[in-house]
Amino acid sequence: MPVVKLKKYRSIANRSLQNVLSYRFSYVVTFLSNAINLLAVYFLWAGIYGGRETVGGYTWDQMKTYLLVTFLANSVLSWYSETAISGKILDGSVAVDLLKPIDFQTARFSETLGTSLLEGGISTIILVIFSFFISGLALPHSALVYVLFALSLLGAIAVKFGVVYLAALLCFWSTGSMGIVWTRIALTNLLSGALVPLAFFPGWLERTALLLPFQSIIHTPTMIFLEQAGTLESLKLIGIQCFWGAALWIAGKFMWNWAVRQVTIHGG
Amino acid sequence: MSIIEARGLSKSFMQAVKEPGLAGAVKHLFIPKHIEKIAVQPLNLSVEAGETVAYVGPNGAGKSTTIKMLTGILMPSAGSISVNGINPYKKRMENAAQIGAVFGQRTQLWWDIPIVESFSLLKDIYQIPEPVYKANLDQFTELLGMNEFIHLSARKLSLGQRMRADLAAALLHNPPILYLDEPTIGLDVSVKQKIREFIKKINQEQQTTVMLTTHDLGDIEDLCKRLIIIDHGSIIYDGSLSEVKSRFARNRVIFFQVGVPMPELYNLLSQTPGMKLDRQNEQEFSVSFDRYEYTASEVVSRVMKHGEVIDFRMEDANIEQVIKAVYDGNLDLNQKGE
Ligand SMILES: Nc1ncnc2c1ncn2[C@@H]1O[C@H](COP(=O)(O)OP(=O)(O)OP(=O)(O)O)[C@@H](O)[C@H]1O
Numbered sequence: 001m002p003v004v005k006l007k008k009y010r011s012i013a014n015r016s017l018q019n020v021l022s023y024r025f026s027y028v029v030t031f032l033s034n035a036i037n038l039l040a041v042y043f044l045w046a047g048i049y050g051g052r053e054t055v056g057g058y059t060w061d062q063m064k065t066y067l068l069v070t071f072l073a074n075s076v077l078s079w080y081s082e083t084a085i086s087g088k089i090l091d092g093s094v095a096v097d098l099l100k101p102i103d104f105q106t107a108r109f110s111e112t113l114g115t116s117l118l119e120g121g122i123s124t125i126i127l128v129i130f131s132f133f134i135s136g137l138a139l140p141h142s143a144l145v146y147v148l149f150a151l152s153l154l155g156a157i158a159v160k161f162g163v164v165y166l167a168a169l170l171c172f173w174s175t176g177s178m179g180i181v182w183t184r185i186a187l188t189n190l191l192s193g194a195l196v197p198l199a200f201f202p203g204w205l206e207r208t209a210l211l212l213p214f215q216s217i218i219h220t221p222t223m224i225f226l227e228q229a230g231t232l233e234s235l236k237l238i239g240i241q242c243f244w245g246a247a248l249w250i251a252g253k254f255m256w257n258w259a260v261r262q263v264t265i266h267g268g
Numbered sequence: 269m270s271i272i273e274a275r276g277l278s279k280s281f282m283q284a285v286k287e288p289g290l291a292g293a294v295k296h297l298f299i300p301k302h303i304e305k306i307a308v309q310p311l312n313l314s315v316e317a318g319e320t321v322a323y324v325g326p327n328g329a330g331k332s333t334t335i336k337m338l339t340g341i342l343m344p345s346a347g348s349i350s351v352n353g354i355n356p357y358k359k360r361m362e363n364a365a366q367i368g369a370v371f372g373q374r375t376q377l378w379w380d381i382p383i384v385e386s387f388s389l390l391k392d393i394y395q396i397p398e399p400v401y402k403a404n405l406d407q408f409t410e411l412l413g414m415n416e417f418i419h420l421s422a423r424k425l426s427l428g429q430r431m432r433a434d435l436a437a438a439l440l441h442n443p444p445i446l447y448l449d450e451p452t453i454g455l456d457v458s459v460k461q462k463i464r465e466f467i468k469k470i471n472q473e474q475q476t477t478v479m480l481t482t483h484d485l486g487d488i489e490d491l492c493k494r495l496i497i498i499d500h501g502s503i504i505y506d507g508s509l510s511e512v513k514s515r516f517a518r519n520r521v522i523f524f525q526v527g528v529p530m531p532e533l534y535n536l537l538s539q540t541p542g543m544k545l546d547r548q549n550e551q552e553f554s555v556s557f558d559r560y561e562y563t564a565s566e567v568v569s570r571v572m573k574h575g576e577v578i579d580f581r582m583e584d585a586n587i588e589q590v591i592k593a594v595y596d597g598n599l600d601l602n603q604k605g606e
């Protein structure tokens with residue numbers, strides 16, 4: 001894409017960041033509740049591990065790390081981005097976007113990146129605070145792992161955006177969209193490994209989950225950070241993320257073309 | 269070729285018919301029933317570059333539907349449109365770059381960031397060169413009096429402020445074509461005036477083609493030389509505003525205030541064909557007459573023959589009355605411009 005074109009979208013990302021900054025208060029509340037949630041999950045797992053060496057192949061130290069990484073990966077594209085896209089469709093303001101010389105999907109992705117920057121930043125702070133109080137985290141020692149991890153987080157954003165975007169566009173088809181949003185969240189949480197590591201699943205479910213895009217969102221970054229995947233394996237996992245990111249992006253394009261037809265035929 | 273050109277343009281919607289109540293909703297779920305609602309009948313429209321056109325008609329006439337088709341956000345059921353040589357529906361992005369649009373009911377500004385930030389985002393979206401952007405922003409801020417609220421977010425603006433900001437937003441990239449769907453809805457007189465002056469100036473300075481829908485007849489009289497009236501989806505008049513006035517507003521009214529009551533004059537006037545007397549009280553009355561039968565001076569001199577006239581004022585052909593008569597179906601305008 002030529003530079004001038006990119007500038008449009010960089011600008012959109014910037015404004016989106018400004019926009020969420022104006023919701024400072026609700027952000028504080030959201031992150032407080034996230035932190036409390038994290039604490040709850042932490043103690044839940046502490047209880048499960050009580051006296052046990054490993055659960056499903058994870059040591060307690062690994063599990064603690066898993067929880068923190070999950071928290072980070074989950075927060076970079078959260079509730080706000082989610083509701084912003086489906087909200088546009090539900091309240092009909094998508095017509096305003098149709099009047100602009102911008103690509104809807106790229107614009108939404110830029111907005112998401114803008115907010116992810118903030119959300120990622122805040123969760124990192126929470127995580128650093130947390131890690132002061134928790135001992136024995138399984139932190140990787142090689143810089144390469146951190147680089148791969150950062151890449152996998154970007155991949156996770158791309159894949160999660162793809163899933164969120166497709167789900168949001170489904171709202172064109174059914175106006176009672178909160179159902180779609182909730183279903184999507186439940187599916188993503190379960191199949192990405194956000195609830196429990198995929199390794200805890202029965203064999204058939206784990207195999208299925210690994211074939212689906214959702215695992216790229218949580219499973220992949222945790223595998224890399226916990227060094228459960230070697231360098232080559234990590235690169236392969238990131239490759240899979242790229243594949244899903246691209247596939248979902250293209251699916252999003254098709255779906256958008258369909259959605260635009262709905263709007264322009266039936267009226268926004 | 270005209271800058272806006274539509275041929276046989278029409279639009280019909282499928283409207284769901286649901287019987288009332290839960291039973292109706294359930295029934296609709298299994299056997300959905302739809303009726304076809306024709307919002308715009310096949311119509312032809314040509315607008316020349318630099319024209320200002322008022323597109324009026326009663327509620328539900330099909331004005332917004334037409335504008336939406338012209339802007340490319342609604343797909344026509346049939347017919348063709350060319351706006352500056354572009355089919356707005358097929359080349360939506362290209363078309364979007366050359367038009368500005370304000371839908372009075374909706375805003376294109378970001379809710380939670382300052383108006384200036386929304387503007388500078390538009391600068392990047394439309395790739396407006398810095399000097400053009402700067403000049404426009406300064407000029408618009410001054411003309412629309414936006415200084416006091418340009419640093420607020422759209423959420424905090426009053427309706428009139430938001431509308432001014434929206435209008436500026438639609439014009440920052442100097443579009444050759446501007447569509448306004450009810451740009452003065454719900455605004456006070458002074459803001460309306462500002463907006464009208466602004467549109468007029470932009471039209472004169474940049475030859476921007478303006479097409480606006482409105483229910484405010486002041487907008488039409490102030491801004492538009494050409495009037496298109498649409499009713500039930502068909503164009504029933506397309507011509508100049510002054511022509512519609514002179515052709516259809518034949519009625520003129522003169523209000524008199526006289527020194528002493530003039531019973532014999534009242535008798536006389538009531539019996540004159542083509543004149544109508546309306547008495548407010550002993551010393552105040554009005555005479556309405558057909559301007560093609562009598563001149564104003566004839567009427568006045570007749571009254572003056574009977575005694576002293578303290579004051580009089582004349583009410584001229586009023587577009588409001590004409591359009592009302594058309595809406596009410598009391599006036600049959602010949603189809604024109606087909
Ligand atoms: N999305 C839609 N689905 C079904 N019917 C619609 C839709 N949009 C408009 N209509 C119908 O089309 C007709 C014309 O509507 P339109 O909005 O063009 O009227 P209008 O002239 O703009 O009226 P107003 O002055 O009230 O704004 C109306 O009868 C309306 O009910």
Ligand SMILES: [Mg+2]
Binds near residue numbers: 331332449
């Ligand atoms: Mg309308």
